[in-house]
Amino acid sequence: xxxxxxSIHWYDPPIRAVVPLDQVRTSQRTLRYMRNTPFRCxxxxxxxxxxxxxxxxxxxxxxxxxxxxxSALHRDGHAHSVEVWHRGCLVGGxxxxxxxxxxxxxxxxxxxxxxxxVAFHTxxxxxxxxxxxxxxxxxxxxHTASLGAVEIDRASFLHLLFNAIxxxx
Numbered sequence: 001x002x003x004x005x006x007s008i009h010w011y012d013p014p015i016r017a018v019v020p021l022d023q024v025r026t027s028q029r030t031l032r033y034m035r036n037t038p039f040r041c042x043x044x045x046x047x048x049x050x051x052x053x054x055x056x057x058x059x060x061x062x063x064x065x066x067x068x069x070x071s072a073l074h075r076d077g078h079a080h081s082v083e084v085w086h087r088g089c090l091v092g093g094x095x096x097x098x099x100x101x102x103x104x105x106x107x108x109x110x111x112x113x114x115x116x117x118v119a120f121h122t123x124x125x126x127x128x129x130x131x132x133x134x135x136x137x138x139x140x141x142x143h144t145a146s147l148g149a150v151e152i153d154r155a156s157f158l159h160l161l162f163n164a165i166x167x168x169x
Contacts, residue, residue, distance in 0.1 A: 017151055018137065041083065079095060101167030103132055
């Protein structure tokens with residue numbers, strides 16, 4: 001993560017937030033909302049735009065150097081984004097890095113109500129279809145908890161991580 005002074009640090013908390021993909025169930029209400037809302041979802045079409053939107057807040061850990069580094073990972077096929085569009089405008093999304101069966105969700109944004117929730121559920125469905133086993137969201141907050149994130153200790157996370165990165169993608 002980039003600090004205010006521009007320095008970049010590795011983040012490895014003792015408690016990790018993950019989304020158990022085998023336990024995420026999209027509610028009927030959310031599915032109905034997604035069907036009836038004029039959002040269009042894409043993947044990997046506007047990666048840098050999603051990162052820049054995620055960084056567009058008063059306080060952010062996403063520096064210019066981070067955007068450049070993650071964009072290079074995206075060009076190499078390791079970083080991915082989900083974009084949510086409304087009338088041609090990018091209104092929500094998320095991005096992260098995929099290694100084997102792990103998706104490390106880095107950040108999400110929403111410029112319209114529920115756009116980040118739509119991005120999240122789109123990502124979860126894609127991860128399930130592509131047989132990912134671990135969705136790391138790093139830090140729990142009210143939003144990630146409402147989406148199904150739970151906290152686990154570092155040892156449990158490392159065990160899940162070791163098994164998941166062995167999977168082919």
